[in-house]
Amino acid sequence: MDIPASEAVFLNPRMALLMLLLTPIAEHHLADVQVYASDPAIGATSTVPTPYPEDGAISWYSRMTNRISAGHAAVFAMVEDSAFRGVIGINDIDHETRRAHLDYWVAVAHQGRGIASRAVALALDYAATELKLKAMLSACLATNAASIRVLQRNGFIERSRTLIPEGKFQGQELLRQHRALSTPPSHA
Numbered sequence: 001m002d003i004p005a006s007e008a009v010f011l012n013p014r015m016a017l018l019m020l021l022l023t024p025i026a027e028h029h030l031a032d033v034q035v036y037a038s039d040p041a042i043g044a045t046s047t048v049p050t051p052y053p054e055d056g057a058i059s060w061y062s063r064m065t066n067r068i069s070a071g072h073a074a075v076f077a078m079v080e081d082s083a084f085r086g087v088i089g090i091n092d093i094d095h096e097t098r099r100a101h102l103d104y105w106v107a108v109a110h111q112g113r114g115i116a117s118r119a120v121a122l123a124l125d126y127a128a129t130e131l132k133l134k135a136m137l138s139a140c141l142a143t144n145a146a147s148i149r150v151l152q153r154n155g156f157i158e159r160s161r162t163l164i165p166e167g168k169f170q171g172q173e174l175l176r177q178h179r180a181l182s183t184p185p186s187h188a
Helices: 013-019 027-037 056-069 115-129 147-155
Strands: 018-023 074-080 082-096 099-106 135-142 157-163 175-182
Touching: 013 074, 013 175, 018 115, 027 056, 027 082, 056 074, 074 115, 082 115, 115 147, 147 175
Parallel strands: 099 135
Antiparallel strands: 018 074, 074 082, 082 099, 135 175, 157 175
């Protein structure tokens, strides 16, 4: 069926970003996690180890599935047009205080396209509506301007800055951010 040009809808790249999905992390994502997390640029600004171990994805998945089963995490693959783009996790879920910590990374080849901003928005909605959380915390290096922009676009505000005392980022400044979540009223 041909659509007349006057009725055709043309998607620009920003409109296509609306097709980003968060899908629960699964074994079939592990090959992509292994490839993309192995890029040293991912580990340069995150807790992802550099160099990434040969069994890094499998080992990480094993730890995450235990945390997910225990109700302490919800971890998703970022999927755009059926292709893996990165990982986003709602971690350290505290059901008593109703808050958690948000962590994410986007494959280097797909950074700078708004994927992280959209994924964070989707994760915040999930945290509020499905997990009934009231607050989300996140942290990034103070030098990670892209991540700071992603969090600010999604309503996070600076909570504190501290020097990292040890590890691969020892001596660097860590920016801790906070975002209150509003849970829609129940229609039960």
